[in-house]
Amino acid sequence: MQTQILEQMESNVRTYSRSFPIVFTEAKGARLTAEDGTQYIDFLAGAGTLNYGHNHPKIKQALVDYLAGDNIVHSLDMWTAAKRDYLETLENVILKPRGLDYKVQLPGPTGTNAVEAAIRLARVATGRHNIVSFTNGFHGVTMGALATTGNRKFREATGGIPLQGAAFMPFDGYMGKDVDTLDYFEKLLGDNSSGLDRPAAVIIETVQGEGGINPAGLDWLKRLEKICHDHDILLIVDDIQAGCGRTGKFFSFEHAGIKPDIVTNSKSLSGFGLPLSHVLMRPDLDKWKPGQYNGTFRGFNLAFVTAAAAMKQFWSDDTLERDVQRKGRIVEERFQKLATWLSNKGVPSSERGRGLMRGLDVGTGDNADKITGEAFKRGMIIETSGHDGQVVKCLCPLTISDEDLLGGLDILEDSVKHMFG
Amino acid sequence: MQTQILEQMESNVRTYSRSFPIVFTEAKGARLTAEDGTQYIDFLAGAGTLNYGHNHPKIKQALVDYLAGDNIVHSLDMWTAAKRDYLETLENVILKPRGLDYKVQLPGPTGTNAVEAAIRLARVATGRHNIVSFTNGFHGVTMGALATTGNRKFREATGGIPLQGAAFMPFDGYMGKDVDTLDYFEKLLGDNSSGLDRPAAVIIETVQGEGGINPAGLDWLKRLEKICHDHDILLIVDDIQAGCGRTGKFFSFEHAGIKPDIVTNSKSLSGFGLPLSHVLMRPDLDKWKPGQYNGTFRGFNLAFVTAAAAMKQFWSDDTLERDVQRKGRIVEERFQKLATWLSNKGVPSSERGRGLMRGLDVGTGDNADKITGEAFKRGMIIETSGHDGQVVKCLCPLTISDEDLLGGLDILEDSVKHMFG
Amino acid sequence: MQTQILEQMESNVRTYSRSFPIVFTEAKGARLTAEDGTQYIDFLAGAGTLNYGHNHPKIKQALVDYLAGDNIVHSLDMWTAAKRDYLETLENVILKPRGLDYKVQLPGPTGTNAVEAAIRLARVATGRHNIVSFTNGFHGVTMGALATTGNRKFREATGGIPLQGAAFMPFDGYMGKDVDTLDYFEKLLGDNSSGLDRPAAVIIETVQGEGGINPAGLDWLKRLEKICHDHDILLIVDDIQAGCGRTGKFFSFEHAGIKPDIVTNSKSLSGFGLPLSHVLMRPDLDKWKPGQYNGTFRGFNLAFVTAAAAMKQFWSDDTLERDVQRKGRIVEERFQKLATWLSNKGVPSSERGRGLMRGLDVGTGDNADKITGEAFKRGMIIETSGHDGQVVKCLCPLTISDEDLLGGLDILEDSVKHMFG
């Protein structure tokens, strides 16, 4: 494989090509094919971007048809038929059935753009600047979003500018099983000299992705919603990684029965790997003046087309939801067994997650890298997350065949046993 | 046309659908078609995103072929054949022939992401935080980029957070014809108590787009480069709007014969309206650690495919360059005549620009809105820019047919004369 | 009493003259005399500024003699005999006997100036920006210091500028008796995605003054020192209110047997109510370049004179220390009784403090105001602190006579019983 130009021209900042230093050419469903023809089972799936797998044929068809008709590809944020269909589908297939009433902002099509728009909206709507984020939270790396992202690697690469406008609270479980971390948050809120500026909003992933596949408890989330209401704080659920069905519901917060004031989606939103993001907001919060948050790629019509196709295909009934929950239990069980096996071998290990967003914590990043490195040799793409990279994470397509799911889990088990046996 | 769902569901933040409140469906070359079949000549072209027109058939074919082969659409920043072809084409078709030696960073595919990456890189590489920007500059709206953007509408929508890490200098001509604004910049640099923190970098558009189609003089740009070199400041050219041939050269800075340390491109980079951006950097500046600036859509393979096709199609020889310069002179001449006509009618007016990035300054935003509003009625999409929106701007596709170019200019002339006759 | 000019000309920002709206003229020891001749026992004593009482005769004599000799009053930070004597006395009477080796910075003579200098030094010495402060901490109100001060009243008066460069941790006991809050701090430090930027320094009051007379446990302080050492974080003790003998030792941190890297003193440092502050620093931390932190009143010679006199008078032996501890126990016992009495009356109440820095927590600011208001009517000056002003605080002169001490405590008891009996 010719990789010289890639190694030479691409900035040192590149990452995933270091874990998987080969050139990929084709992909279908949960399978990636390298230039030399080797196939890999994909448990990374664009870090949650390919919930419906690579090149889903029906979604692709919609895209190809749209292109064939010389329909609008780009027209800034003008009205197009594709955008209208997207909004209608979102309303009818997703929001209405869930009793959700939101307006939609279409910022630049990346997650960090959506987060910047969401937190800025919260500030404009409340007149306050402080955004409360949580330990191990990840919300993007542009300067506004980065303030709410916990990771030091990114935070220290600002060239000495302290990030501003955010404060961190301990996520659910952060202080051990006996401490409800919301007690601390609530105490700070009620204390006029706590040092916590009155928040405009709380931003949270209900299951933290980059932070190590940490699911917040459902009661904890309910209490968080109540605290926000009681203190007139907006609740933003950043559902960029956990949304679009990953946890077994379209929105990850459905499990807890809460209704955030603002929601961000991206990653799998387009259903086909195309860049797309939106911000959902309670209608009365829409305090934007025309054009106050702009950008060239606000609303990407090709992504509207695939997103609408994906919503119609997968969310018109509960088939996918139930299937994700079923597969999630399979992964959970297998991860649980591996955790037990590892613990017996002296490697402290545990399993956690929700739906098909699951992690196997193996104690250290070194341990996790050994496992994922071995899995790659055996034909599998899987990555790690967590503050030390200590969690092997399963983000396989929701639509993965049982054969590939079990095949991947087998590879993972073999890799674990090979490295720690 | 059904617009109710659009009006109801989309946030107040929407902009262009206010100037052109109809639903568009198809597009080809320089023509946009609305749902009711009406055709419009497009002199906006995605604000510089569609330099090669809507749905260029050769570029589209490359995209459709790629999709048909189930090639990789999304794989984070892993290596793909599409990325390799993109980098090779960029190197061979664009950089090498121009004597440019750059490494390439692929951030999130929007312009503001590229600017955030560029200024952060400058900070990391120099250990300084201050980015010098210019009056009327526009570089995006995420918090890091926004600090370098002059527009108060955006700057005041931060919820009270003062933007940090940037200082503004007067752009070329800002203080009148008799003052070289770089004298002021150089004096501040040499003065230890000027209040100007030592800059990490200067960021500049060689022709300001949103700021009112203001071209910096070529000698002024050369002097700016020299000042940067003398003071060990990095020179970033933000070529997001002016690049990709808009001014008659692939990079807008080629006219001045300068070599920036860092360059940002986006908008027309993909050649087809797909989101894509990159940062070009002097190889020795590549101080990134792996993964220090990340994002889900770093490198969008479909856009790599269209971008490579566009580079091969349009930049393998100088046909397009010469054509842009020819058409630019046509627009210049017609705008000059309109400016004279308007001035004679008591509307102070002037023409400016470079290549096919041209503006007709009509004094006030109200005047400009009258003209573009009338032009829309007559079948033309054209917008304004400038601190008061006082500049009618021509950003038509570079590939526009002479018929459409002249047709558009005729509509514009009729609109001007109708409104001010 | 003529108060019209005072009410009319002084800004609304005035505070203590609202609690005690009379004009004072003379003072001696623990007694303040109003213009109408009424005497008050002073349990506020300049909020800890008059540890040796008003107008101590020996200190006054040193000051008057100095003035009589036309010695240097002001000479910026030039060397004077008064400064030399101050430094020698500090070294010989205070530092050496305690095994402390510090260099001395003399910033502007206010506490907030000293805190700004201390935290800036920590940043310069470490190259990091983050200062960890604690819930209910108070360290001054200029913008740099204010970032480390928890009180919202001040924090919200910045005109919308978010304070930067600081993060808050829970003070000892903040999360209840069962949680060692340093567990949380240590976890955040060891977690690369906790959101806590690597601190340059921790700044702490060993007994929080404005925050409600909250003493940190001595073991907790030792552990804090160890955590700082383990993580290469500087430990700053802000001893502005708790220092100069208030807790029964010259430095409040002596009780815990710790050695901070940086110490700030002010308030009672001059011994006579004159403005003076200094920053003590480990000699190797003195990374200042000449003149990097300046000001007109760096080192106030009259205050050097009184400070040296006070150190010689009160700190050459342990008489004062023992006396403060004895009196502290008296106050503790009386406050304990009042707390019990109040609790029995249904007013949840408790006592806390160290040495003669003691507080009676009466649950709410309203309760506390009732008590101090009644005490004022009965001839006593005493104030409140805490996040709701719920703590009646004893900051009487350390040199108070037993008669006045008991007299004051009697008034306080009468006031409590009058208001809640």
Next chain:
Amino acid sequence: MQTQILEQMESNVRTYSRSFPIVFTEAKGARLTAEDGTQYIDFLAGAGTLNYGHNHPKIKQALVDYLAGDNIVHSLDMWTAAKRDYLETLENVILKPRGLDYKVQLPGPTGTNAVEAAIRLARVATGRHNIVSFTNGFHGVTMGALATTGNRKFREATGGIPLQGAAFMPFDGYMGKDVDTLDYFEKLLGDNSSGLDRPAAVIIETVQGEGGINPAGLDWLKRLEKICHDHDILLIVDDIQAGCGRTGKFFSFEHAGIKPDIVTNSKSLSGFGLPLSHVLMRPDLDKWKPGQYNGTFRGFNLAFVTAAAAMKQFWSDDTLERDVQRKGRIVEERFQKLATWLSNKGVPSSERGRGLMRGLDVGTGDNADKITGEAFKRGMIIETSGHDGQVVKCLCPLTISDEDLLGGLDILEDSVKHMFG
């Protein structure tokens, strides 16, 4: 002279003791006496703090009498007879005769505290954050004030925190004689994409002290006031160094006939070298809530006493004003001659200033240091200012005897001729 303890214990940050490395003991009028009995003529005078000379006998008597009576030295910001007398004297002797109507805030007694209070008040009163400062301006070094101070030595010692909330404009004359720098400021204000956030206030020294003794033109100041009024921007005159008679009027802005919205005074305010500062504000701007800006040494009674004595002594008639103007002309003439002599010797030199705030610009800091170093050898204390320290500055007491004034000027002339002859 024993200097070991001073060299050893005082932080590297010390400055003036480097220029004058001897120990001073006594002082009277314009004379400083070192420990070895050597006398020096003082043309520095506390950098403008000792406008009435060292140890003025009448002021000293007021202070000694006050101490003798056991009057109040410290009582936080309670009302005292001394404060009342201060406010009455300020009103009757200073404000009323000048037609000024101000309320008075007494912050911590240093200049930087006053500036922090002034700019924070401007922010609270306007709801905007941006403070416009000028090139070469100096307004203190605590973080809020530092943002408005131009000097890089201080600005770079923040540990990497970019200063926020301020923007710099070119001072009068900064762009040469042909450019009115207010044209630039006014253009930026009127331009919605200039990058200049709408200012809360402008802060200016009418004669810049540390920046190099730069007097703003009186018409320029009038125009600045008008621009502020037209744009609803508050005008803050920082009269800390130029006030209290230094320029020949009590307030330096009197020459221009303008009425600032906010004024800061400190340095010579106490008249005796005691720390004192106040903020004067238009009564309707007093939007402070009680206690929103606090501090231990707000209002220092001993300084009230000396300040009131000084106002009564020197400002009850125009004797001092006329004398300062007379002496100023003497210094001006002598400096002018030296400038001519130096220029003839090939050292580009010029004279500037207002009243007894005068500078001799000798081109470089090295030149200036040679002159002041030689002057020190010959028995004179004089310092430099300016961005390179290139200005020898005369800040002698306003009350200096003609003998000492001429003696000092003779030493200076001899020093210049010795070094450059």
